[in-house]
Amino acid sequence: MDIVFEQVDYIYHANSPFAQRALYEVDLAIEHGTFVAIVGHTGSGKSTLLQHLNGLLVPTNGKVRIGEYTLTNRQKQKQLKPLRRKVGVVFQFPEHQLFEETVEKDICFGPLNFGVSEDVAKQKAKEALALVGLPEQLLSRSPFDLSGGQMRRVAIAGILAMEPDVLVLDEPTAGLDPYGRKEIMELFARLHRERQLTTVLVTHHMEDAAKYADYVVVMQKGTVWKTGTPEAIFHDIDELQQIGLNVPETVLLKRKLEEKIGREIPSPCLTNEQLIDGIKALFFGGRL
Amino acid sequence: MKQLVLSVENLSFQYLGQPNEAVRNVTFHVYKGDWVAIVGHNGSGKSTVAKLLIGLLKPKHGEIRLFDTVLNEATVWQLRRRMGIVFQNPDNQFVGTTVQDDVAFALENNGIPREEMVERVQAAIRQVGMEAFLLKEPHHLSGGQKQRVALAGILALRPDLIILDEATSMLDPKGKQEVLEALIDLRKKQQMTILSITHDLEEAVQADKIIVMNEGEIVANGTPSDVFSLGEKLAEFRLDLPFVMKIKKELQQTGIPLSVHSATIEELVDELWTLYLNK
Ligand SMILES: Nc1ncnc2c1ncn2[C@@H]1O[C@H](COP(=O)(O)OP(=O)(O)OP(=O)(O)O)[C@@H](O)[C@H]1O
Ligand SMILES: Nc1ncnc2c1ncn2[C@@H]1O[C@H](COP(=O)(O)OP(=O)(O)O)[C@@H](O)[C@H]1O
Ligand SMILES: [Mg+2]
Ligand SMILES: [Mg+2]
Numbered sequence: 001m002d003i004v005f006e007q008v009d010y011i012y013h014a015n016s017p018f019a020q021r022a023l024y025e026v027d028l029a030i031e032h033g034t035f036v037a038i039v040g041h042t043g044s045g046k047s048t049l050l051q052h053l054n055g056l057l058v059p060t061n062g063k064v065r066i067g068e069y070t071l072t073n074r075q076k077q078k079q080l081k082p083l084r085r086k087v088g089v090v091f092q093f094p095e096h097q098l099f100e101e102t103v104e105k106d107i108c109f110g111p112l113n114f115g116v117s118e119d120v121a122k123q124k125a126k127e128a129l130a131l132v133g134l135p136e137q138l139l140s141r142s143p144f145d146l147s148g149g150q151m152r153r154v155a156i157a158g159i160l161a162m163e164p165d166v167l168v169l170d171e172p173t174a175g176l177d178p179y180g181r182k183e184i185m186e187l188f189a190r191l192h193r194e195r196q197l198t199t200v201l202v203t204h205h206m207e208d209a210a211k212y213a214d215y216v217v218v219m220q221k222g223t224v225w226k227t228g229t230p231e232a233i234f235h236d237i238d239e240l241q242q243i244g245l246n247v248p249e250t251v252l253l254k255r256k257l258e259e260k261i262g263r264e265i266p267s268p269c270l271t272n273e274q275l276i277d278g279i280k281a282l283f284f285g286g287r288l
Numbered sequence: 289m290k291q292l293v294l295s296v297e298n299l300s301f302q303y304l305g306q307p308n309e310a311v312r313n314v315t316f317h318v319y320k321g322d323w324v325a326i327v328g329h330n331g332s333g334k335s336t337v338a339k340l341l342i343g344l345l346k347p348k349h350g351e352i353r354l355f356d357t358v359l360n361e362a363t364v365w366q367l368r369r370r371m372g373i374v375f376q377n378p379d380n381q382f383v384g385t386t387v388q389d390d391v392a393f394a395l396e397n398n399g400i401p402r403e404e405m406v407e408r409v410q411a412a413i414r415q416v417g418m419e420a421f422l423l424k425e426p427h428h429l430s431g432g433q434k435q436r437v438a439l440a441g442i443l444a445l446r447p448d449l450i451i452l453d454e455a456t457s458m459l460d461p462k463g464k465q466e467v468l469e470a471l472i473d474l475r476k477k478q479q480m481t482i483l484s485i486t487h488d489l490e491e492a493v494q495a496d497k498i499i500v501m502n503e504g505e506i507v508a509n510g511t512p513s514d515v516f517s518l519g520e521k522l523a524e525f526r527l528d529l530p531f532v533m534k535i536k537k538e539l540q541q542t543g544i545p546l547s548v549h550s551a552t553i554e555e556l557v558d559e560l561w562t563l564y565l566n567k
Pocket of ligand 2: 145
């Protein structure tokens with residue numbers, strides 16, 4: 001499912017004294033099967049943009065095309081059920097998406113809602129829970145009695161159990177411990193690879209954007225400021241810092257080292273491995 | 289001797305109906321003006337400790353002393369006036385209907401004179417970069433904006449002890465650094481004490497002390513360099529090394545003889561440069 005935004009504006013509480021413009025003139029194309037990272041200052045419109053991907057919000061002006069669906073401000077909510085099945089959204093605050101009495105019921109909700117039998121749903125719940133690295137004993141617990149990181153994993157499991165074609169993730173690793181963050185990011189990368197899942201990730205971790213994404217979209221004050229490959233986006237440090245962002249620390253270290261010794265490291269250094277190889281080559285020669 | 293702000297002795301807690309204790313025999317001390325980071329895997333009991341410290345939960349065993357007073361039903365209200373906490377999800381904490389009122393709320397409650405209050409509230413909101421949102425409803429903000437407002441509440445209140453429970457997890461990198469600097473600045477000026485629960489190792493490595501929790505217990509307590517030299521154990525505790533230490537270790541393994549001293553990117557670059565010149 002290709003995703004295309006055409007001149008999208010979104011205004012919260014439009015036509016009221018509380019009107020707040022969150023997006024304007026957003027043009028964006030996400031090709032089927034790509035992994036896209038969206039980065040930007042707080043309040044730049046990332047979460048608002050994401051909520052258009054499954055029709056939770058519809059554009060105030062302009063249109064969003066997702067595969068065969070077109071969302072405009074004349075959209076009827078009930079026509080969107082099939083879209084919601086295909087596009088799974090993990091929200092920024094997991095509490096906003098958990099509501100059942102038990103973890104099991106919560107994870108089963110999506111599959112049941114889209115018509116699978118109870119047995120199958122329960123089986124999917126078990127599998128999804130294992131995927132996100134939680135023990136089975138948690139199935140009978142109330143999702144609200146979990147720690148923040150556990151809730152986050154349950155929310156992710158609930159979406160994975162729906163087996164969507166498009167996975168939309170709003171800061172999915174906020175609140176996860178350092179190992180958990182790596183595990184969950186590797187899980188998303190694997191699902192992306194193995195199931196050709198189109199993946200849209202909002203993150204404040206530039207390292208994750210650099211490591212996992214095919215393309216990076218930079219949002220600034222409600223609109224798309226720039227898109228490009230991680231290498232292209234993380235090339236201009238000053239420019240990114242001016243809008244409240246940063247480059248991955250690997251890139252920062254590379255740049256400072258290059259300035260200091262006056263020699264170029266011919267690698268983008270988007271990951272730790274690339275950085276180590278680059279520095280090794282400086283010291284011991286060899287190909288970069 | 290530094291003054292003791294918080295002492296926790298043999299603290300245990302078990303949630304109703306749960307088979308295990310969420311916090312088990314926890315003992316630690318925090319001194320005035322210190323910045324202590326608490327790290328640990330998801331579900332290791334960090335937030336439970338925070339809730340015990342402000343008297344939201346009652347210990348099963350053990351004792352908490354704050355500012356030399358034992359925390360109990362009789363003292364909790366008086367002690368809470370000297371503490372400020374920011375929780376994991378700020379949504380559960382907003383009380384005002386506008387950003388401005390919300391930040392002012394605790395000050396008003398503590399009887400700060402109006403003029404001073406207005407000044408502190410405006411300054412705090414400016415420090416977190418939310419001056420364009422004074423009259424907005426806190427619930428109608430983005431995730432990171434909500435965290436900024438919650439943090440402004442603490443910056444304005446200037447309590448003796450600040451407890452942060454993953455309070456900067458949704459800030460963009462620059463926003464996070466700005467908030468940390470505002471806190472460090474306040475700490476210096478006012479001898480404030482900070483207890484910060486965090487998964488951000490780049491933040492933890494800047495603290496005076498790090499407490500590591502694992503399955504309800506404290507398994508390490510020391511300076512960042514103590515804690516990050518735990519080696520294999522770090523993985524067992526689901527931790528990792530901060531960026532510079534990690535890169536340094538990997539470079540050492542390739543045969544580049546780096547020392548243990550450099551802790552920042554700049555220091556590491558300087559050291560690499562020297563080695564490069566002499567190679
Ligand atoms: N429910 C709402 N009502 C009114 N305004 C809102 C609402 N939610 C968000 N906004 C506003 O819309 C703008 C964009 O918010 P959005 O949540 O999309 O930002 P974001 O890029 O996801 O930020 P963050 O990184 O902090 O999560 C902000 O100015 C925000 O204050
Ligand atoms: N309200 C609650 N009721 C029952 N168990 C809880 C509740 N809150 C947390 N727990 C459990 O207590 C343990 C510690 O949780 P918590 O202190 O929130 O961890 P952390 O903050 O370190 O992630 C976890 O196993 C969690 O599932
Ligand atoms: Mg957001
Ligand atoms: Mg917690």
